[in-house]
Amino acid sequence: MNIFFDMDYTLIGLTGTLRPLVIETFEQLIDDGHTLYIWSGLGNRSSEVEKLGLSEYIAGVSSKPIDDFEELVKKKFNEGEIDVYPDFVVDDHEEIVSALGGGLIKAFFAGDNYDREMEHMYNIISIYDETGSSDDHAFRPRPLGLYKD
Numbered sequence: 657m658n659i660f661f662d663m664d665y666t667l668i669g670l671t672g673t674l675r676p677l678v679i680e681t682f683e684q685l686i687d688d689g690h691t692l693y694i695w696s697g698l699g700n701r702s703s704e705v706e707k708l709g710l711s712e713y714i715a716g717v718s719s720k721p722i723d724d725f726e727e728l729v730k731k732k733f734n735e736g737e738i739d740v741y742p743d744f745v746v747d748d749h750e751e752i753v754s755a756l757g758g759g760l761i762k763a764f765f766a767g768d769n770y771d772r773e774m775e776h777m778y779n780i781i782s783i784y785d786e787t788g789s790s791d792d793h794a795f796r797p798r799p800l801g802l803y804k805d
């Protein structure tokens with residue numbers, strides 16, 4: 657699957673530090689055959705992605721829509737800003753996860769070295785990839801016919 661990760665409070669906290677298990681989870685997802693992307697409501701964050709040491713895991717970095725999700729993703733695709741549609745999004749904002757399908761991750765702010773939300777998302781992704789669904793409370797199904805018209 658093409659998995660799109662949000663940046664702030666999903667992968668990094670308030671001070672820009674990486675959330676626990678990000679690297680380990682990325683490695684595992686890539687091992688499982690997934691392709692990973694990072695997008696952000698603040699714009700294209702490729703220089704920060706690079707500084708955080710994430711570039712080697714990531715197939716693309718782009719800006720993220722903050723409303724009108726389906727239409728704006730289609731626009732980004734048609735204009736070549738993204739070259740695939742997201743199959744699964746991981747984000748700490750309910751609206752985008754509900755609109756596009758994916759996992760709602762608990763916001764990470766700082767300092768919680770025991771945070772295991774990346775592992776939680778990995779488990780949802782694995783089960784969804786295998787079965788097409790998940791009964792996890794943080795899973796949001798992709799709406800039928802998304803991006804089709």
Ligand SMILES: [Mg+2]
Pocket residue numbers: 662663664665666747748749
């Ligand atoms: Mg966020």
